[in-house]
Amino acid sequence: xxxxxxxxxxxxxxxxxxxxxxxxxxxxxxxxxxxxxxxxxxxxxxxxxxxxxxxxxxxxxxxxxxxxxxxxxxxxxxxxxxxxxxxxxxxxxxxxxxxxxxxxxxxxxxxxxxxxxxxxxxxxxxxxxxxxxxxxxxxxxxxxxxxxxxxxxx
Amino acid sequence: xxxxxxxxxxxxxxxxxxxxxxxxxxxxxxxxxxxxxxxxxxxxxxxxxxxxxxxxxxxxxxxxxxxxxxxxxxxxxxxxxxxxxxxxxxxxxxxxxxxxxxxxxxxxxxxxxxxxxxxxxxxxxxxxxxxxxxxxxxxxxxxxxxxxxxxxxxxxxxxxxxxxxxxxxxxxxxxxxxxxxxxxxxxxxxxxxxxxxxxxxxxxxxxxxxxxxxxxxxxxxxxxxxxxxxxxxxxxxxxxxxxxxxxxxxxxxxxxxxxxxxxxxxxxxxxxxxxxxxxxxxxxxxxxxxxxxxxxxxxxxxxxxxxxxxxxxxxxxxxxxxxxxxxxxxxxxxxxxxxxxxxxxxxxxxxxxxxxxxxxxxxxxxxxxxxxxxxxxxxxxxxxxxxxxxxxxxxxxxxxxxxxxxxxxxxxxxxxxxxxxxxxxxxxxxxxxxxxxxxxxxxxxxxxxxxxxxxxxxxxxxxxxxxxxxxxxxxxxxxxxxxxxxxxxxxxxxxxxxxxxxxxxxxxxxxxxxxx
Numbered sequence: 001x002x003x004x005x006x007x008x009x010x011x012x013x014x015x016x017x018x019x020x021x022x023x024x025x026x027x028x029x030x031x032x033x034x035x036x037x038x039x040x041x042x043x044x045x046x047x048x049x050x051x052x053x054x055x056x057x058x059x060x061x062x063x064x065x066x067x068x069x070x071x072x073x074x075x076x077x078x079x080x081x082x083x084x085x086x087x088x089x090x091x092x093x094x095x096x097x098x099x100x101x102x103x104x105x106x107x108x109x110x111x112x113x114x115x116x117x118x119x120x121x122x123x124x125x126x127x128x129x130x131x132x133x134x135x136x137x138x139x140x141x142x143x144x145x146x147x148x149x150x151x152x153x154x
Numbered sequence: 155x156x157x158x159x160x161x162x163x164x165x166x167x168x169x170x171x172x173x174x175x176x177x178x179x180x181x182x183x184x185x186x187x188x189x190x191x192x193x194x195x196x197x198x199x200x201x202x203x204x205x206x207x208x209x210x211x212x213x214x215x216x217x218x219x220x221x222x223x224x225x226x227x228x229x230x231x232x233x234x235x236x237x238x239x240x241x242x243x244x245x246x247x248x249x250x251x252x253x254x255x256x257x258x259x260x261x262x263x264x265x266x267x268x269x270x271x272x273x274x275x276x277x278x279x280x281x282x283x284x285x286x287x288x289x290x291x292x293x294x295x296x297x298x299x300x301x302x303x304x305x306x307x308x309x310x311x312x313x314x315x316x317x318x319x320x321x322x323x324x325x326x327x328x329x330x331x332x333x334x335x336x337x338x339x340x341x342x343x344x345x346x347x348x349x350x351x352x353x354x355x356x357x358x359x360x361x362x363x364x365x366x367x368x369x370x371x372x373x374x375x376x377x378x379x380x381x382x383x384x385x386x387x388x389x390x391x392x393x394x395x396x397x398x399x400x401x402x403x404x405x406x407x408x409x410x411x412x413x414x415x416x417x418x419x420x421x422x423x424x425x426x427x428x429x430x431x432x433x434x435x436x437x438x439x440x441x442x443x444x445x446x447x448x449x450x451x452x453x454x455x456x457x458x459x460x461x462x463x464x465x466x467x468x469x470x471x472x473x474x475x476x477x478x479x480x481x482x483x484x485x486x487x488x489x490x491x492x493x494x495x496x497x498x499x500x501x502x503x504x505x506x507x508x509x510x511x512x513x514x515x516x517x518x519x520x521x522x523x524x525x526x527x528x529x530x531x532x533x534x535x536x537x538x539x540x541x542x543x544x545x546x547x548x549x550x551x552x553x554x555x556x557x558x559x560x561x562x563x564x565x566x567x568x569x570x571x572x573x574x575x576x577x578x579x580x581x582x583x584x585x586x587x588x589x590x591x592x593x594x595x596x597x598x599x600x601x602x603x604x605x606x607x608x609x610x611x612x613x614x615x616x617x618x619x620x621x622x623x624x625x626x627x628x629x630x631x632x633x634x635x636x637x638x639x640x641x642x643x644x645x646x647x648x649x650x651x652x653x654x655x656x657x658x659x660x661x662x663x664x665x666x667x668x669x670x
Contacts, residue, residue: 006584007584009584010322014325017329017332018332021332028339028344029342031341032339032344034609035606036332036335038605039335042331043329046321046324047325049321050319053319053321073378073379074378075378075379078377078380079377082547083374083576086373089551090555090568090572093565093568105548105552106549106552110544114381114544123545123548123549127552131556134205135556135560139208141556
């Protein structure tokens with residue numbers, strides 16, 4: 001099997017993680033260093049083993065990008081809009097509270113994903129009802145009210 | 155005698171109205187999740203985990219068990235009606251089931267799947283009752299060093315599953331172990347890798363990590379591809395039943411598949427996706443009507459479905475007794491157990507025996523609910539399986555958010571879930587194993603305590619880790635665990651090839667759908 005360039009990223013990421021955790025571990029008390037060091041050595045060793053495997057594969061079979069395989073049929077616009085909406089949803093919850101943010105998030109994303117308006121309305125109502133009855137009423141979870149809503153309430 | 159009284163008391167406790175209601179709800183939810191291609195059993199169980207926190211441990215576990223069983227069966231509905239297995243566990247069912255649908259026997263195929271799933275699941279409870287206490291007693295001999303090796307064994311088992319590279323699986327496990335060290339040192343109380351946040355004092359919230367790695371990452375997977383219109387589920391008008399003769403024909407098939415599924419379930423590292431093909435192959439080998447295979451055989455459907463549901467009870471045995479989940483669903487279930495403050499092992503069959511036997515009894519009753527709800531609701535579930543990814547993406551996201559918030563009512567939990575969601579997405583894209591990370595987060599603290607206590611008692615001498623025969627047995631099992639994926643991959647490939655030999659078209663389609 002050919003070596004994939006995308007795996008270089010995996011190896012680099014794992015080495016960075018090892019380096020960060022090692023730099024933090026040496027700051028700990030001697031007695032607290034044992035186990036983290038054990039896990040760091042384990043991760044470092046396995047990553048190095050994988051690196052060796054990659055090099056052997058590259059020499060034997062050559063190198064391929066791997067990007068096409070990893071991101072086959074990838075729709076960047078759709079993906080990044082969904083990701084951004086999800087992150088914004090989190091921010092909105094902090095400011096506007098859970099229910100308002102959920103309605104905004106769902107309506108936006110459903111319409112963006114081209115769900116017809118009647119289905120959008122039904123889905124939003126169904127999810128809000130499910131969360132209200134299952135979490136707020138049945139489990140008694142007080143969902144975030146949002147700092148702006150709290151301020152307005154005062 | 156004591157066990158019998160515990161079993162009896164377990165049934166009495168399980169039969170309370172709230173437990174029965176939860177069983178019905180859990181099974182229905184599981185079937186819905188299972189019949190939707192794109193959603194997995196592990197994802198469903200992870201998503202519903204926070205809802206079980208406020209419940210009694212036994213009720214919570216019954217709900218999770220019900221979702222698990224329901225999801226494994228639910229996969230067969232879309233496999234039979236739209237030739238798309240809802241979960242990989244139903245891939246073999248699609249071969250014969252869809253042929254029956256084409257012949258206008260969808261009702262019969264669905265009844266066979268439901269009936270065989272019921273018997274497979276029910277019979278698997280026998281081994282759950284019989285083997286679990288025996289295996290749990292074994293762990294009484296375990297000391298700190300053995301617990302350390304046990305946690306490593308658990309990791310080696312799951313690390314190699316599902317990925318293309320064993321080393322990558324092990325890297326995922328080691329990465330999870332490292333993350334599990336975040337928080338206060340369990341022995342000295344020193345702050346470790348907390349990024350200056352008191353929030354991380356108790357370490358990474360396992361439930362949030364679970365939801366992120368299994369559920370949120372799936373949302374991103376769905377979001378990156380074009381939204382496809384799913385095939386219309388075939389409307390069927392034939393009767394959902396089997397004649398007495400047909401039931402007699404599939405009886406030995408169900409029995410054989412039960413044994414296969416159960417063994418595969420007990421074996422850590424193997425799962426329902428292997429069991430369904432082995433069950434299907436065996437049913438064909440022993441069938442007196444081999445000519446019907448490939449044309450729509452009820453024995454084929456029964457063989458696959460009984461085997462994949464027999465895995466459920468079997469896979470709970472190593473999970474509850476040794477703390478070694480054999481696959482991602484049981485890893486999530488174990489997370490639920492640990493979060494409830496329970497540790498797998500002898501304690502579950504001693505101090506917490508009433509709770510454990512109530513769960514077992516609930517697991518038996520869940521099979522009856524699966525049969526009833528499956529038969530009554532098949533037509534409705536078939537329509538649900540068409541639900542578009544465009545609707546699933548925002549709905550699952552909202553459930554991930556509310557689920558992770560509900561645990562400690564802390565917005566930071568949602569942040570952690572989201573970070574793990576993105577991490578899980580990237581890991582899945584790069585063939586790293588998310589289940590291994592989850593398991594490492596659960597087993598990491600157990601292994602750490604074992605290692606450090608062992609080293610403390612031996613005054614730092616590492617020889618303590620190799621001091622007992624049990625340690626050596628576990629070390630050998632670790633080595634076997636590392637090598638087992640090679641064997642499992644061959645077994646799965648071979649049984650899949652055997653299953654679809656002669657129907658080459660199906661191989662491509664099913665493999666493609668399995669990857670989803």
